[in-house]
Amino acid sequence: MRIHIVAPITTPGLSGISDFAPYANPETSLTHDILDSGPASLESRFDEALAVPDLLRKFIVAREEGADAAVIDCMTDPGMGAAREATGMLVLGAAQTSIMVASLLAHDFSIVTTSAAVVPVLADLVTVYGLSDKLRSIRSVEVPVLDLHDEERLRTALFAQSLAAVRDDGAHAVVFGCTGMRGWADAIREHLAAEGYPGIPVIDPAPTTLKIAEALSELGLAPSQRSYPAPTRRTAVGYEDLALSEAR
Amino acid sequence: MRIHIVAPITTPGLSGISDFAPYANPETSLTHDILDSGPASLESRFDEALAVPDLLRKFIVAREEGADAAVIDCMTDPGMGAAREATGMLVLGAAQTSIMVASLLAHDFSIVTTSAAVVPVLADLVTVYGLSDKLRSIRSVEVPVLDLHDEERLRTALFAQSLAAVRDDGAHAVVFGCTGMRGWADAIREHLAAEGYPGIPVIDPAPTTLKIAEALSELGLAPSQRSYPAPTRRTAVGYEDLALSEAR
Amino acid sequence: MRIHIVAPITTPGLSGISDFAPYANPETSLTHDILDSGPASLESRFDEALAVPDLLRKFIVAREEGADAAVIDCMTDPGMGAAREATGMLVLGAAQTSIMVASLLAHDFSIVTTSAAVVPVLADLVTVYGLSDKLRSIRSVEVPVLDLHDEERLRTALFAQSLAAVRDDGAHAVVFGCTGMRGWADAIREHLAAEGYPGIPVIDPAPTTLKIAEALSELGLAPSQRSYPAPTRRTAVGYEDLALSEAR
Amino acid sequence: MRIHIVAPITTPGLSGISDFAPYANPETSLTHDILDSGPASLESRFDEALAVPDLLRKFIVAREEGADAAVIDCMTDPGMGAAREATGMLVLGAAQTSIMVASLLAHDFSIVTTSAAVVPVLADLVTVYGLSDKLRSIRSVEVPVLDLHDEERLRTALFAQSLAAVRDDGAHAVVFGCTGMRGWADAIREHLAAEGYPGIPVIDPAPTTLKIAEALSELGLAPSQRSYPAPTRRTAVGYEDLALSEAR
Amino acid sequence: MRIHIVAPITTPGLSGISDFAPYANPETSLTHDILDSGPASLESRFDEALAVPDLLRKFIVAREEGADAAVIDCMTDPGMGAAREATGMLVLGAAQTSIMVASLLAHDFSIVTTSAAVVPVLADLVTVYGLSDKLRSIRSVEVPVLDLHDEERLRTALFAQSLAAVRDDGAHAVVFGCTGMRGWADAIREHLAAEGYPGIPVIDPAPTTLKIAEALSELGLAPSQRSYPAPTRRTAVGYEDLALSEAR
Amino acid sequence: MRIHIVAPITTPGLSGISDFAPYANPETSLTHDILDSGPASLESRFDEALAVPDLLRKFIVAREEGADAAVIDCMTDPGMGAAREATGMLVLGAAQTSIMVASLLAHDFSIVTTSAAVVPVLADLVTVYGLSDKLRSIRSVEVPVLDLHDEERLRTALFAQSLAAVRDDGAHAVVFGCTGMRGWADAIREHLAAEGYPGIPVIDPAPTTLKIAEALSELGLAPSQRSYPAPTRRTAVGYEDLALSEAR
Incomplete structure (x- = not known):
């Protein structure tokens, strides 16, 4: 099982794979990333709005590369619904x-x-x-x-x-x-x-969300497609690099 | 009084000033815009996520240019909280x-x-x-x-x-x-x-939101700064053109 | 547009048209009244009970004389539902x-x-x-x-x-x-x-209710007749002067 | 124990003491009344508004004449709060x-x-x-x-x-x-x-409310004076016959 | 009418018929019991769990012996639902x-x-x-x-x-x-x-529950059998003395 | 980690360790039991009442024997609160x-x-x-x-x-x-x-509850002692075999 963790901020050093690895099951493969574009930290709805596009990009790529589940390392659960729509993957928010x-x-x-x-x-x-x-x-x-x-x-x-x-x-x-x-x-x-x-x-x-992601992933559970249907529109003007693959 | 309306989509012709002008008070000055970057229409959380950054840009510019109030011409109220934080302006969502x-x-x-x-x-x-x-x-x-x-x-x-x-x-x-x-x-x-x-x-x-925006604006009401405080961080990596002015 | 305001009390001087006129749109015609019978002020459910019959009379007459909307100048919204039933008019309570x-x-x-x-x-x-x-x-x-x-x-x-x-x-x-x-x-x-x-x-x-009354009235909105149906009985013993006209 | 029942309507024959007597405890003394002024029946908020003043009068008089508790024989509980304020008595609504x-x-x-x-x-x-x-x-x-x-x-x-x-x-x-x-x-x-x-x-x-009125009355319970305080104003213009006695 | 009261504890002297008799109607026949097995007093969910089997036994026997209603003399209403299922009787909890x-x-x-x-x-x-x-x-x-x-x-x-x-x-x-x-x-x-x-x-x-039990019992009311259906299974291993009679 | 599962029924064959073992982590040690006394199956509040004492006994013994967590294999969560009080252990109900x-x-x-x-x-x-x-x-x-x-x-x-x-x-x-x-x-x-x-x-x-029990147990989480305090009384008349040890 591979779980991809993203901290929706651009500041290095605030969140890292070492924060999660000690809690992971032996069978779990963890990957971790922060944002290339977005806020230094996430402390307002304004920050959140500017974090979400690149966060989605990270999750879409991770899914294409084989991630089974994802964790948003932030307590406002930015982009959780959109990420579930865009990837169909088990994306859990910390909140x-x-x-x-x-x-x-x-x-x-x-x-x-x-x-x-x-x-x-x-x-x-x-x-x-x-x-x-x-x-x-x-x-x-x-x-x-x-x-x-x-x-x-x-x-x-x-x-x-x-x-x-x-x-x-x-x-x-x-x-x-x-x-x-x-x-x-x-x-x-x-x-x-x-x-x-x-x-x-x-x-x-953070560790709590990782452990629940492992548990639900092992059970084969994914978000409801009725709650989070695949978007009928696959991309947007100015976000061509973020287009959804045919796979979803 | 000047009210700025933005439809958070990139498709021309779906929303225009003529949809609102017949309802406006004589004293109201209306301006209207759609997005430069974002989804063709807004029908998912994924669409919404990609609409919000440019929508915020439109509202920030409108505020700098003197808008008193703003209307989001969409029923999922995308970016409403972030726009209130970013501008301090009376931003009303249609929903x-x-x-x-x-x-x-x-x-x-x-x-x-x-x-x-x-x-x-x-x-x-x-x-x-x-x-x-x-x-x-x-x-x-x-x-x-x-x-x-x-x-x-x-x-x-x-x-x-x-x-x-x-x-x-x-x-x-x-x-x-x-x-x-x-x-x-x-x-x-x-x-x-x-x-x-x-x-x-x-x-x-759409017209309902315009009329309430006029009414609240004439009363001098604005969103609670306790609910929507000005962001302490004024911009984000990759969104330098969207920096908040000193004024807010 | 004509809006009739009634303060559901009998004491003169506590509420007057000058409290509202500065907020009205130029096109709005305001009328104002207090009660002939009822409490000196409204500070209990007992007061409220004795204010409502004459308040209804005032609104029924105002409607017959052409009022488009009405405002109850009191924060317990006395008689609001009954007035909506009796007149079909946009009657807004301050609360x-x-x-x-x-x-x-x-x-x-x-x-x-x-x-x-x-x-x-x-x-x-x-x-x-x-x-x-x-x-x-x-x-x-x-x-x-x-x-x-x-x-x-x-x-x-x-x-x-x-x-x-x-x-x-x-x-x-x-x-x-x-x-x-x-x-x-x-x-x-x-x-x-x-x-x-x-x-x-x-x-x-008070001014807030007036402005919303103007806005909703300009939109042509009225209370739901399913929520506030016209009474099938048009009057009551001892209240013959308060009979509902055929018009409603 | 004496319980006073009032049907808040003016039509004779729809409610009578014989509807309640079979359910009363042997120790309970029942009295019953309908309205002198008010609606023929109570089927709207408009009817309710015109029933309440005389209903209050009935309860105030009953209290002065020694009633221990009262029942409003109607399922919209008209005037219940006002009657509790005005009399301090255990007034129960059927609803x-x-x-x-x-x-x-x-x-x-x-x-x-x-x-x-x-x-x-x-x-x-x-x-x-x-x-x-x-x-x-x-x-x-x-x-x-x-x-x-x-x-x-x-x-x-x-x-x-x-x-x-x-x-x-x-x-x-x-x-x-x-x-x-x-x-x-x-x-x-x-x-x-x-x-x-x-x-x-x-x-x-109707019988349910009577039995609960008996039970609560025997327990010596009355409405909370914090929820239903005695009105500070004892009467209203045009309702001089309805003045509250010094006793409450 | 016969009402059976059980205090779901084993300590004698904490609850007795004399606590209830002064409040009962003259026509009411009261019986009272405490538990043979169970906690000394009921102050936890653990206590409650161990009180319920014998409490049910008491109520089942009382019903067989002709009780019309029952009162659980305890503010956590232990076993109330089970007792209603098991007896069909009006069982009221104090809470x-x-x-x-x-x-x-x-x-x-x-x-x-x-x-x-x-x-x-x-x-x-x-x-x-x-x-x-x-x-x-x-x-x-x-x-x-x-x-x-x-x-x-x-x-x-x-x-x-x-x-x-x-x-x-x-x-x-x-x-x-x-x-x-x-x-x-x-x-x-x-x-x-x-x-x-x-x-x-x-x-x-305690007295409040007794009086309401009397009132509801006189009205012939019993718990909803849809909410508290008779159990299809009549007993359990180790609880043969607690078997439900055919009567229910 | 050792997790003890109990199905709160006396019928053999309805629940077994083989229902859970395929889902367990390699590090998890599972034990499983049904009741010695209680209902054949649990389909009413009456059944539930008679299942709980022996269920508690099973969990208390399991805790003394070193269990880290427990699962109640039933969708009405019988005895969950009492078991948490009695053992302090992570006891999860399926519901x-x-x-x-x-x-x-x-x-x-x-x-x-x-x-x-x-x-x-x-x-x-x-x-x-x-x-x-x-x-x-x-x-x-x-x-x-x-x-x-x-x-x-x-x-x-x-x-x-x-x-x-x-x-x-x-x-x-x-x-x-x-x-x-x-x-x-x-x-x-x-x-x-x-x-x-x-x-x-x-x-x-059933498997869902097991996986969440593993996850929470690995995080070192246990029920709130404020919500589920250790009982001050350690046993009850007739349940001497169920006495709580000094350890809790």
């Missing part, structure tokens, strides 16, 4: 997958994301995915994506907002609202336990 | 505006659109806009957008699906699910009356 | 219209009204209108309607509750919960901006 | 009480009412009462209230619509949508059983 | 009945229960019963069921949490989240009034 | 897991189950799991669980109901409503494609 997993494990959940700007975007996604009754709150750490490498700043803010989500908003699980927060789940879980809230699942979206 | 108007006039409504492929897209929009409790059904005429000029075919299908929405699904109002269906509201209303359902509002999205 | 406009502009909204007594009444209206998922909170300034002329008291309370709605409840827009609060939108918006929340739409219900 | 009872007994329910005109009115009530997820459908027999005495016509239509609600809409219980349908519950239940649907609860709203 | 009564009396309500452990259990019940839009909050006093006899501890905690539900969460009514809190309704109501919240209904689940 | 997977792949889904008797049970589960907005319909094949081995009967009924779910109810995916229907997914998908509905995901609950 949809993570909140489904949180709902499997807990009565309800909160999301802790990077900035207030994406809160309404995430809220709308949760609504579209049908799980708004399970959403307690969306909080933000107010750390720009390109500053997430500042460990001390991120730890302090993640600890504070995760604890507030659990203590003040009553959340039974926490979902990171940015895949760039990867690696912090254990620390948050321990912090919450130390503060009197043991056993709170903390969902790290 | 959101039309279903709000339908909800003002009737207990509930059905949408009659072009093809089954966009039904889940429209259903998700209604959900995000908060009005799913008011939605009776979404039906499709199965006429491709580029064939909407075939009057006889469209009339037959529109009559049949609108009647089914009212008679079988119980709708109290009908909303056209494609702005390309413009001009058919009176005929449908009369057909429904002749079939025993008088006084059913039939919402023609 | 329904204002929250639809707020939903067009923002991810969600709060209402700031006069007293706690009307909070459940407004909450039920929002639910019936289908927008409860967009409602963040309803707050009250605890200023009786007949004291709204006390500018200092009102300003202080409106500032405090609007800020609390935005800061504590997270609202993306604010809707006044009483048409008698007219004229305060700009001040509140500036206050919110000064407190760190720029670009929050503040909806002043 | 709210009946659908709550249906929800206690069955997974979901349908309502079978008199005419299509009241379908949206009832739908809105179910929504306000919070039980729309339990509502399968609302059907109508298209028999005017004043013709409900035509047994054969009513039986045929009630049988047909109740069966359709259960067989086609999947309802697990049936609620009559007009208190004037009283007495038909056993016949409908037997008809449904004969058609292959045994054990479907059929709720007859 | 469903109490929240329906609260919804009849108030715009919304909060539940005050014993411990945080049952909060998600109660939240799920409210959701299944269709009333989640009416639920403001669920709070807990953190007093184990077997300590509820400690009056001072319970009073202090009940006062604090009920007041917080009303003042901080905005509840219009309070429902006890454990039938073991019986007898405290008047004290809480007076405490809330003293704190500035007069007229807040406080629902004591 | 919750399957509908989450369906929601990941399609806009909405229908369930096709064995008999009408379990339809309201499944409907309530979907509601509790928060996905009722995604549920199109629940249909039944009316084949008792113990007759599911009758291939021809099952094929005919499954084909008919699956097609009706897609064609008449508009479902975008189909979920089997009984784990005993295992093995039919490919045939149904092909049948739907042949009837004009290609690419409809058909979810086979």
Whole structure:
């Protein structure tokens, strides 16, 4: 099985295959890419709009080259529907997958994301995915994506907002609202336990999405073609390099 | 007051200023454009993804040139959130505006659109806009957008699906699910009356959106900056011509 | 086009044509009235019950005299459904219209009204209108309607509750919960901006409802007769002066 | 315990104390009235608007004369909120009480009412009462209230619509949508059983509401004064005879 | 009429017929039981699972001995659906009945229960019963069921949490989240009034459920057999003493 | 990793390890059991009540013996919450897991189950799991669980109901409503494609739940202890063999 991961940003070093490889099954072959054109990071609907065309290109090529499934390494699931239409492939977004997993494990959940700007975007996604009754709150750490490498700043803010989500908003699980927060789940879980809230699942979206992609792919499942039909139009003016093959 | 209308497609002749001018207030100055790059028509999420970058470019330029408000002449509201972020301007989408108007006039409504492929897209929009409790059904005429000029075919299908929405699904109002269906509201209303359902509002999205844009613009209203904050990042790799000005 | 506005109260001076005229289109002819019988102001369901018969009388007469549309100058939309049934005319209530406009502009909204007594009444209206998922909170300034002329008291309370709605409840827009609060939108918006929340739409219900009435009326739209059918019974014992004409 | 029942109509003979007495507890004292002014029957929002003032008068007087609780013998619950505000008394509406009872007994329910005109009115009530997820459908027999005495016509239509609600809409219980349908519950239940649907609860709203009024009254329960506060204004111009006493 | 009450616990003295007799109608014959096998008290889903088999046995026997209706004296409604299936009898759970009564009396309500452990259990019940839009909050006093006899501890905690539900969460009514809190309704109501919240209904689940059971039983109502069909299988391995009679 | 599967029935041969082994990862160690005491099959809430105690016993023992995760091989998820409380282990139910997977792949889904008797049970589960907005319909094949081995009967009924779910109810995916229907997914998908509905995901609950259990277990995820706290009471009268160890 081959899974292609794309981080819909142009900045190198924020997402890499090494973030996923430790979680993959031995039989899984991973490939990974970032964008050639698009935003440095994805923190607004404007960023998202400019990330999607090249993201689609990456997925169309990967499918032609034999990918079985794909993961969008971003918590606003940019282009997920279009990519499913364009490739017919199992394309999973980190947001949809993570909140489904949180709902499997807990009565309800909160999301802790990077900035207030994406809160309404995430809220709308949760609504579209049908799980708004399970959403307690969306909080933000107010750390720009390109500053997430500042460990001390991120730890302090993640600890504070995760604890507030659990203590003040009553959340039974926490979902990171940015895949760039990867690696912090254990620390948050321990912090919450130390503060009197043991056993709170903390969902790290990137590895979670990979594992669900493996599971569904092994089951032979793909997106509904009724929900995501193959486009009748195969390309667009100015996007001739992005034309859909006859295969789909 | 100046309102800029963009049809997010590249095919000339499907949408023009003459579709809107008869409805405009005398004080309103209208401008209109279609896309330079993008899909021939918008009938999938894939089409939508490739329409949005140039649509944003059109709105950013219009704002710089003094537009007060903007109308997206399409029923999937492509790029609406991104355009509000990028320009701060009152940008109205035909879908959101039309279903709000339908909800003002009737207990509930059905949408009659072009093809089954966009039904889940429209259903998700209604959900995000908060009005799913008011939605009776979404039906499709199965006429491709580029064939909407075939009057006889469209009339037959529109009559049949609108009647089914009212008679079988119980709708109290009908909303056209494609702005390309413009001009058919009176005929449908009369057909429904002749079939025993008088006084059913039939919402023609394009003029409806224009009139609400005028009304809100005259009230000095603009989108919430909390919902649609100005992007902190002003451009993206490969989209340098689309950079946001300092003004926003 | 002629629009008839009625404030469903008997106290002169609280609502007048001059509150609306500055917002009207040049082509719009406005008429305005208050009640001959009914409550001094409308602050309970009891008040509302006693306001509706004379309000209906006013609208029936206005329709007979040629009105094209009507506005109920009150945020509980008293008699709106009955007036639509009785006249077939485009009758808009300030509550329904204002929250639809707020939903067009923002991810969600709060209402700031006069007293706690009307909070459940407004909450039920929002639910019936289908927008409860967009409602963040309803707050009250605890200023009786007949004291709204006390500018200092009102300003202080409106500032405090609007800020609390935005800061504590997270609202993306604010809707006044009483048409008698007219004229305060700009001040509140500036206050919110000064407190760190720029670009929050503040909806002043009375002018907003007038502008939407103009827009829908120019589009030739009227309420659904399936939702608001003409009553089969034309009058009632003790209300002979309120008999419906043959015309409807 | 004394319970006052009012049918909010002026036509004698449609509702009487004998409709309720067989169901009352031995300790319950029943009184009953119809309106002096108002509609002949209640089949529109227009009818409802003209029924409420005299209905309030009846309840206010009954309270002053010692009534402990009150029943509105009508399925649109006219004036229920206002009557609770005006009297502080346990005032139950047939609609709210009946659908709550249906929800206690069955997974979901349908309502079978008199005419299509009241379908949206009832739908809105179910929504306000919070039980729309339990509502399968609302059907109508298209028999005017004043013709409900035509047994054969009513039986045929009630049988047909109740069966359709259960067989086609999947309802697990049936609620009559007009208190004037009283007495038909056993016949409908037997008809449904004969058609292959045994054990479907059929709720007859008038006696059901009486029994719940007795139960809640014996428990000493009254409406929440936070939901239905005593009006600060005690009367209205033209309704001086309807002034609220100091007692409330 | 004979009503059988079972407290699904094995500890004697926590629930007795004397808790119900003062509320019963003179014509009602009450019987009461606790479990022979099961948990000492019911404070988790684990407890609930082990309470249900013997609870069913009690109800099956009671039905065979002529009971007309049954009350589950517990706020998680353990075994309610199974008991309705097994006996066809009117079996009411304290949770469903109490929240329906609260919804009849108030715009919304909060539940005050014993411990945080049952909060998600109660939240799920409210959701299944269709009333989640009416639920403001669920709070807990953190007093184990077997300590509820400690009056001072319970009073202090009940006062604090009920007041917080009303003042901080905005509840219009309070429902006890454990039938073991019986007898405290008047004290809480007076405490809330003293704190500035007069007229807040406080629902004591045990007597409330009894009275509604009487009312529905007198109306001849029973659970829908479509919702709760008689089991086709009459017993289970290891539960031969619990076999269903031919009668059902 | 060791996953313990229990089918909550006493009939041998309906569920076995060979149903799961072909889907397991090479690293996964599977164990499997049925009940010693409980119903022959699980087709009512009554059956469910009598299955749960022994099911809990099986899971508690499995946990003590080192199981990492558990699967309930049944579509009503009997005892799932209690088992999570009692063991702290990742216990997945087939219903919750399957509908989450369906929601990941399609806009909405229908369930096709064995008999009408379990339809309201499944409907309530979907509601509790928060996905009722995604549920199109629940249909039944009316084949008792113990007759599911009758291939021809099952094929005919499954084909008919699956097609009706897609064609008449508009479902975008189909979920089997009984784990005993295992093995039919490919045939149904092909049948739907042949009837004009290609690419409809058909979810086979048993293998799907196993694969998600593997994925979540490899991620180190367990149920929220806030949603499913360890019971404070460790056993119950008559269930001494089922006492919880000190370890949890």
